[in-house]
Amino acid sequence: SQTIHQWPATLVQPVGSPLSLECTVEGTSNPNLYWYRQAAGRGLQLLFYSVGIGQISSEVPQNLSASRPQDRQFILSSKKLLLSDSGFYLCAWSVGQGGNSPLHFGNGTRLTVT
Amino acid sequence: GQQVMQIPQYQHVQEGEDFTTYCNSSTTLSNIQWYKQRPGGHPVFLIQLVKSGEVKKQKRLTFQFGEAKKNSSLHITATQTTDVGTYFCAGLGGSYIPTFGRGTSLIVHP
Numbered sequence: 001s002q003t004i005h006q007w008p009a010t011l012v013q014p015v016g017s018p019l020s021l022e023c024t025v026e027g028t029s030n031p032n033l034y035w036y037r038q039a040a041g042r043g044l045q046l047l048f049y050s051v052g053i054g055q056i057s058s059e060v061p062q063n064l065s066a067s068r069p070q071d072r073q074f075i076l077s078s079k080k081l082l083l084s085d086s087g088f089y090l091c092a093w094s095v096g097q098g099g100n101s102p103l104h105f106g107n108g109t110r111l112t113v114t
Numbered sequence: 115g116q117q118v119m120q121i122p123q124y125q126h127v128q129e130g131e132d133f134t135t136y137c138n139s140s141t142t143l144s145n146i147q148w149y150k151q152r153p154g155g156h157p158v159f160l161i162q163l164v165k166s167g168e169v170k171k172q173k174r175l176t177f178q179f180g181e182a183k184k185n186s187s188l189h190i191t192a193t194q195t196t197d198v199g200t201y202f203c204a205g206l207g208g209s210y211i212p213t214f215g216r217g218t219s220l221i222v223h224p
Contacts, residue, residue: 034211043216044157044202090156099210102147102159 002027006091006106013113019064019078021109023091026072031093033074034103035066038088050074051097086113116141116207120215128223133190135218137203146179146186147212149202157202193222 006023013019025031035047046059048066056066063082067075074091088110092103117140127133137146145164149157161170163179163186170177174197176189186205190197200219204212 041219044214046211046214049211097210099206099212100145100162100164102162103149103157103204103212104159105156108156 002093002104004091004093004104004106006109008109009107010110011112013081013111015083015113016080019076019081019085019111021076021089021091021111023074023076023106024072025074025093028072028093028095030071031095033068034092034094035074035076036090036092036105038090038108040087044090048076081113083113086111116205116209116213118203118205118213118215120203120218122218123216124219124221126221126223127193129195130192133193133197133220135188135201135203135220137186137188137205137215139184139205139207139213141184141207143183143205143207145206146183147204147206148177148186148188149204150199151202151217152199155199190220193220195222195224198222 003026033050036044037047038044048058050056050068053068053071064078088108090108091106094101094103119138121136145162147162148160150160151157161177166183167181168179174191178187200217202217203215206212
């Protein structure tokens with residue numbers, strides 16, 4: 001069966017420090033991968049999505065970046081965190097094209113920038 | 115771009131009362147998905163609706179897709195404390211990435 005791993009679960013980082021969040025998927029090949037951010041009590045904001053290795057699409061301008069070095073690995077990074085980067089970061093995967101398959105989310109990383 | 119509006123933002127109910135959340139899109143949708151996020155947890159897929167006028171049931175949950183495929187609803191009959199959480203709809207329009215509504219947080223008072 002397919003599983004998704006996301007770590008760390010919680011993270012407290014000072015303003016200006018770098019960030020690296022990692023997400024890996026097991027049990028499926030060539031998944032679509034997504035990074036979402038959820039501010040406290042708010043909805044899901046799509047940050048990045050990827051349909052294949054090295055293929056990254058950005059949905060909103062920000063100081064974050066994403067990379068997909070391997071088929072089932074998706075990394076969210078920042079060189080210098082801002083206070084506004086605090087939030088709940090969720091990685092998700094789906095299969096196929098056309099958006100007809102559901103998204104499967106990881107457990108999320110709760111990031112607090114201080 | 116495509117927008118998916120979801121109301122209400124919050125809903126308080128007494129245990130045993132019914133609950134409904136509504137989702138409206140600015141454009142015609144190919145499909146609509148529903149997710150539930152428990153407090154402190156991550157969204158979990160509940161169901162997908164594809165056909166115009168489609169109705170699906172999961173125990174006490176009833177999902178509907180409008181005839182024009184621009185709106186949807188989730189109705190819970192006789193809520194229980196285990197129903198607490200935020201319910202999101204996600205509509206698929208012109209792109210192959212679903213657009214999420216802002217969610218409805220359900221609070222059930224025992």
